[in-house]
Amino acid sequence: MHNEHSDAHFQLRIDNGEHIEAKDYMPDAYRKHLIRQMSQHAHSEVIGMQPEGNWITRAPSLRAKQILLAKIQDEGGHGLYLYSAAETLGVSRVEFIEQLQSGKAKYSSIFNYPSLNWADIGAIGWLVDGAAIVNQVSLQRTSYGPYSRAMVRICKEESFHQRQGYEIMAKMMKGTKDQQAMAQDAMNRWWWPSLMMFGPHDTDSPNSSNAVKWKIKRETNDELRQKFIDKTIPQAELIGLTVPDKNFKLDEKTGHYKISEINWDEFHRVIEGHGPCNKQRLDHHIKYHQEGEWVREAALAYKQKHLKKELQTV
Amino acid sequence: MNTQEATYKYALRLGDSALVLGHRLSELCSKGPILEEDLALTNISLDMIGRTQALLKYACELEMQGKTEDDLAYRRSENHYYNYLMTEQPNGDFAHTIARQLFISVFEYLFYTELEKSKDATLAAIATKTLKEIKYHMQHSVEWTIRLGDGTAESHKRMQTAINDLWMYTGEFFEMDHLDMFLLHQHIAVDTHPLKAKWQDYIKTALTEATLIMPIDSYMQTGSKKGIHSENLGHILSEMQYLQRAYPDAKW
Amino acid sequence: MATDTQLDLWEVFIQSKAGLPYMHAGSVHASDEKMALQNARDIYTRRGEGTSIWVMPSKYIVASNPDDNDMLFDPSNDKIYRHPTFYVMPEGAKNI
Numbered sequence: 268m269h270n271e272h273s274d275a276h277f278q279l280r281i282d283n284g285e286h287i288e289a290k291d292y293m294p295d296a297y298r299k300h301l302i303r304q305m306s307q308h309a310h311s312e313v314i315g316m317q318p319e320g321n322w323i324t325r326a327p328s329l330r331a332k333q334i335l336l337a338k339i340q341d342e343g344g345h346g347l348y349l350y351s352a353a354e355t356l357g358v359s360r361v362e363f364i365e366q367l368q369s370g371k372a373k374y375s376s377i378f379n380y381p382s383l384n385w386a387d388i389g390a391i392g393w394l395v396d397g398a399a400i401v402n403q404v405s406l407q408r409t410s411y412g413p414y415s416r417a418m419v420r421i422c423k424e425e426s427f428h429q430r431q432g433y434e435i436m437a438k439m440m441k442g443t444k445d446q447q448a449m450a451q452d453a454m455n456r457w458w459w460p461s462l463m464m465f466g467p468h469d470t471d472s473p474n475s476s477n478a479v480k481w482k483i484k485r486e487t488n489d490e491l492r493q494k495f496i497d498k499t500i501p502q503a504e505l506i507g508l509t510v511p512d513k514n515f516k517l518d519e520k521t522g523h524y525k526i527s528e529i530n531w532d533e534f535h536r537v538i539e540g541h542g543p544c545n546k547q548r549l550d551h552h553i554k555y556h557q558e559g560e561w562v563r564e565a566a567l568a569y570k571q572k573h574l575k576k577e578l579q580t581v
Numbered sequence: 582m583n584t585q586e587a588t589y590k591y592a593l594r595l596g597d598s599a600l601v602l603g604h605r606l607s608e609l610c611s612k613g614p615i616l617e618e619d620l621a622l623t624n625i626s627l628d629m630i631g632r633t634q635a636l637l638k639y640a641c642e643l644e645m646q647g648k649t650e651d652d653l654a655y656r657r658s659e660n661h662y663y664n665y666l667m668t669e670q671p672n673g674d675f676a677h678t679i680a681r682q683l684f685i686s687v688f689e690y691l692f693y694t695e696l697e698k699s700k701d702a703t704l705a706a707i708a709t710k711t712l713k714e715i716k717y718h719m720q721h722s723v724e725w726t727i728r729l730g731d732g733t734a735e736s737h738k739r740m741q742t743a744i745n746d747l748w749m750y751t752g753e754f755f756e757m758d759h760l761d762m763f764l765l766h767q768h769i770a771v772d773t774h775p776l777k778a779k780w781q782d783y784i785k786t787a788l789t790e791a792t793l794i795m796p797i798d799s800y801m802q803t804g805s806k807k808g809i810h811s812e813n814l815g816h817i818l819s820e821m822q823y824l825q826r827a828y829p830d831a832k833w
Numbered sequence: 834m835a836t837d838t839q840l841d842l843w844e845v846f847i848q849s850k851a852g853l854p855y856m857h858a859g860s861v862h863a864s865d866e867k868m869a870l871q872n873a874r875d876i877y878t879r880r881g882e883g884t885s886i887w888v889m890p891s892k893y894i895v896a897s898n899p900d901d902n903d904m905l906f907d908p909s910n911d912k913i914y915r916h917p918t919f920y921v922m923p924e925g926a927k928n929i
């Protein structure tokens with residue numbers, strides 16, 4: 268007879284392509300890895316609301332404002348789905364938020380860059396969501412059931428995010444000289460950070476091997492990054508944007524683009540907290556979280572009062 | 582002034598209130614007291630922007646100058662906006678956001694219920710669609726008013742302060758000027774005078790359940806029907822119109 | 834300072850069309866049932882996914898223990914006589 272609480276049996280289930288559910292046996296390291304990855308993912312969705320939120324009140328048309336608002340709302344929803352999925356592992360949202368605000372938990376460094384002109388909204392949708400989607404499509408098949416189900420829902424909603432961003436870029440490239448300059452400026456600033464979103468090279472990625480073995484991660488950082496590069500460069504060229512990399516070229520044999528080396532110093536610097544907006548993003552989160560505290564307390568107090576009243580009348 | 586011109590201005594007024602309140606609510610994105618409420622407020626904002634589009638589009642049709650709803654939303658100067666002063670009041674703390682929404686939603690519920698009977702088919706159709714949204718806004722703001730009013734000592738105090746602070750902007754809802762009277766005679770506009778008692782009843786019921794005190798009417802602020810606003814509107818517009826004004830030839 | 838609260842956890846079930854079963858959609862945080870329903874509406878039906886919503890406090894969900902799976906679910910595997918294909922019908926029989 269097999270022991271259902273053994274790591275060997277667990278790995279067998281993973282290898283058979285089974286989903287793991289909240290109450291199933293899982294090795295401690297698997298649980299820890301999931302909690303870290305899912306909460307980090309949830310925090311990224313929530314913090315990601317800020318750079319785009321920066322332009323809501325300046326959106327140049329009613330349609331643009333509507334689209335942007337609906338898009339950011341989706342991201343908030345994604346954060347919520349992911350917190351819920353992570354809560355099945357026995358950690359509460361209160362704890363997740365504490366970890367975010369204390370700096371113990373990370374979020375995607377991309378959101379530590381500022382959104383400086385309206386075309387940044389295009390670039391974020393097209394490049395940042397585009398990169399995220401490549402990752403998320405892959406995660407729909409992740410081995411943890413609640414995570415996988417959240418990702419399926421998220422991917423469905425993501426489908427318009429990248430398109431709305433690319434639409435903005437295309438429109439601006441067809442527009443006035445000023446608009447074209449804004450679009451290129453946004454491209455220049457967001458291209459490299461969006462490539463960094465996939466994380467370090469596989470050879471430098473300490474968590475990757477377990478994650479792949481447990482099928483939490485289904486493809487490696489470099490594989491996913493390459494997919495993104497290959498589909499994005501032709502999209503840039505189609506609308507007349509210049510990829511800010513003098514050395515990129517298409518390898519005719521493999522069909523893949525080769526690019527210059529990513530600036531890993533910058534990557535590590537931003538992760539360590541020295542990006543343009545790290546402090547600003549966390550301060551914003553903490554400020555509004557604290558401002559909401561009396562509201563949450565009031566809601567609970569109200570419920571408790573009325574529970575008591577109900578009990579008295581029974 | 583003929584009927585068409587008057588109806589243009591009437592649609593513009595209604596559209597402007599939706600535009601400015603939708604804008605105010607959109608400022609709250611990523612600032613809600615809990616993630617769930619962030620999404621809820623965004624939904625209300627999106628309803629408002631949708632209503633703005635319908636009303637301003639109709640205004641363009643009536644104006645017959647070949648303008649778009651964006652031209653109207655983004656290219657007028659401050660004294661040509663006709664939104665209720667209430668809609669441009671700052672979000673303040675969550676109690677102010679909820680009090681503003683409560684006052685407006687209850688009024689809009691009564692108002693659009695009447696506008697549904699308008700002889701103007703377009704306005705009536707917009708009213709039907711928007712009423713469904715308003716009922717939800719009303720439920721949302723009534724429930725929060727009760728929770729905050731009857732929650733903790735602090736929330737009670739904040740909610741009462743918000744109710745008191747915003748009360749002076751509620752008088753405008755029930756004003757009728759020449760334009761309203763002109764269109765009322767043609768069964769296009771809503772007679773808001775009789776709505777006042779009903780509105781007070783609704784508000785009183787909600788405030789009583791929330792253990793809050795209904796303010797006594799004193800001086801009521803006025804001006805929006807003439808395009809005279811509080812200082813808030815200028816700041817809203819300087820943000821909202823920034824790109825349209827800075828790059829007048831650009832299409833977005 | 835009081836310890837933070839994110840309100841209580843509720844499970845959300847959505848019926849996508851009248852007549853179809855309610856499916857688990859996810860969860861929301863809320864303090865009372867009215868808020869739970871509204872939050873579920875605002876979060877899980879933004880794209881016309883629903884015609885009806887159920888919410889219930891997560892703490893009332895009772896789940897079977899995966900360790901009991903053998904005992905709970907295997908015994909029904911060999912009860913093939915519960916399925917219509919188990920029965921042999923005479924050649925030519927119709928509408929049965």
Ligand SMILES: [Fe+2]
Pocket residue numbers: 312341342345421425
């Ligand atoms: Fe997302």
Ligand SMILES: [Fe+2]
Pocket residue numbers: 342396425428
């Ligand atoms: Fe997205």
